[in-house]
Amino acid sequence: MRGGALPPALVSLALGLALAFAPRGIWRLSLVTLTVTATALAIAPVPRGWLDFVFLGCWLSVAASAATVHLPGGLRPRWAFAASLNAGFWSGAVIALSGSRLDLLKALPCVLVLFPAALGLGSRAMIAAKVAASWLIAIAVLAATLQFLPVTPGYMPDHLD
Amino acid sequence: MAAVAALLLGSPADAHVGTGLAGGFASGFNHPLAGFDHLLAMVAVGLWGAFLGRPLIYALPVIFPAVMVGGAVLGMLDVPLPPVDIGIALSVLVLGGCIVLSLKAPVWAASLIVATFAVFHGYAHGKELPSAADPIGFSVGFVLATGLLHVLGICAGFLNDRPGGVIATRSMGGLIGGMGVWYLCRAIGS
Numbered sequence: 001m002r003g004g005a006l007p008p009a010l011v012s013l014a015l016g017l018a019l020a021f022a023p024r025g026i027w028r029l030s031l032v033t034l035t036v037t038a039t040a041l042a043i044a045p046v047p048r049g050w051l052d053f054v055f056l057g058c059w060l061s062v063a064a065s066a067a068t069v070h071l072p073g074g075l076r077p078r079w080a081f082a083a084s085l086n087a088g089f090w091s092g093a094v095i096a097l098s099g100s101r102l103d104l105l106k107a108l109p110c111v112l113v114l115f116p117a118a119l120g121l122g123s124r125a126m127i128a129a130k131v132a133a134s135w136l137i138a139i140a141v142l143a144a145t146l147q148f149l150p151v152t153p154g155y156m157p158d159h160l161d
Numbered sequence: 162m163a164a165v166a167a168l169l170l171g172s173p174a175d176a177h178v179g180t181g182l183a184g185g186f187a188s189g190f191n192h193p194l195a196g197f198d199h200l201l202a203m204v205a206v207g208l209w210g211a212f213l214g215r216p217l218i219y220a221l222p223v224i225f226p227a228v229m230v231g232g233a234v235l236g237m238l239d240v241p242l243p244p245v246d247i248g249i250a251l252s253v254l255v256l257g258g259c260i261v262l263s264l265k266a267p268v269w270a271a272s273l274i275v276a277t278f279a280v281f282h283g284y285a286h287g288k289e290l291p292s293a294a295d296p297i298g299f300s301v302g303f304v305l306a307t308g309l310l311h312v313l314g315i316c317a318g319f320l321n322d323r324p325g326g327v328i329a330t331r332s333m334g335g336l337i338g339g340m341g342v343w344y345l346c347r348a349i350g351s
Contacts, residue, residue: 006297127219128312135308138226142287142300145234 004099007058007143008038008091008107014065014136015087016110017129020117021074027114030084034111037085041092042104051097052147058090062140066133087111185295189302192286193310198249198344199282201337203310204317205256206275208330208337211318212263213271218318220268221275222311226304228276232283239288246348248281254341260334263327282307 012034019030046054065083068075075083095103117129193199203225210221235242242248255274259266266274286303317333320326 006301010301127315130219131222131308131311134223134226135304138230138304139297139300141230142233142304143297145230146237146296149234149237 005103005106007055007062007094008099008103009110010062010136010139011058011065011087011091011094012107012110013113014062014133014140015083016113017117017133017136018065018068018075018083019080019111020114020121020129021069021071022080023074023077024118026077026080030080031111033081033084034088034091035108037088038092038095038104038108041089042095042099042101044092044096046093046096048097050093054090054093054097056144056147058094059140059144061086061090063137063144066136066140069130069133185298186302189286189299189304190306192299192303193282193306196249196285197340198253199285200310201340202249202252202256202278202282203307204314205253205260205334205337207311207314207316208318208333209256209259209264209271209275209314210311211315211321212260212330213265217268217271218315221271222308222315224272224276225279225311226307228279229283229286229304229307232280233287234283235280236284236287242281242284244348245281245284247345248278249285250341250344250348252278252281252341253344254338257334257336257338257341261331261338262334263331 015030015034019027022030065087068079068083091107092104095101095107117132120126120129193203206221206225210218213221256278258264259271259274318330320330
């Protein structure tokens with residue numbers, strides 16, 4: 001098992017943390033972009049053969065979005081928009097291939113972490129956002145690496161063979 | 162974040178789909194908590210970071226999971242390492258010692274110490290990761306538990322701002338270091 005709501009939820013969480021460090025003026029456009037893109041991809045006929053590629057893109061997006069919290073001054077507006085488009089694309093694609101449309105409703109609200117994270121900017125709580133971002137990077141790297149290991153992951157049906 | 166993860170992750174039954182094997186979020190989350198040596202080392206990382214102040218207060222808990230992933234990959238690939246039990250016991254001893262001595266290490270040295278020990282802790286988690294029925298859930302679980310233990314250590318370190326707090330936190334370091342000595346003797350003896 002590797003699909004479902006969790007991968008797109010982690011993409012949304014990472015984007016939320018990234019947006020918390022971006023200018024507030026870009027938030028609304030970013031949230032709308034994420035929602036529209038993810039919804040469009042979730043109902044699009046994504047080819048089955050893209051499964052591994054889509055998961056890799058999803059994990060790289062989590063790592064890249066989370067890493068932007070360490071940029072001095074956070075994401076610039078143009079990059080925040082691009083990150084939202086990117087997050088929506090991979091979230092929707094993962095759901096189209098290995099989830100249900102209901103998973104979109106579970107995953108997308110995770111982007112709202114941006115509000116509590118933004119409240120903590122400039123205080124000790126900002127550490128929490130940066131630490132949480134590092135956790136997301138760690139999870140994403142582990143999940144991406146697992147695809148390339150010469151072992152049979154537990155989610156493969158032939159694991160007991 | 163823990164609550165969100167718990168809500169989003171599949172039920173235990175989901176974690177077994179297709180394989181009959183256990184191993185999802187709950188297994189991963191319990192992994193750092195089940196071993197008291199892991200737990201003490203994680204708390205010590207946060208506590209020492211709080212002693213060292215900025216930028217290490219948040220740099221250490223960021224460096225640790227980043228390097229831990231490297232250790233986990235080595236574990237998944239079954240790359241031979243020096244005895245992991247000794248490495249983990251040493252991490253408890255050294256990190257506890259740094260706290261009790263209130264060691265103000267330079268940024269590079271503190272980062273290097275924590276990164277070295279992160280390899281051993283990651284290796285131990287990574288050994289179990291590939292066989293988990295839900296490796297992503299397992300990863301989320303053990304990274305989250307590790308991070309929460311760091312945060313616990315950082316919060317304990319905020320005691321330093323209170324009267325007598327430094328004595329209390331250094332005493333915690335002494336206890337952790339003492340446990341480290343015991344773990345090291347046990348690891349060498351086994």
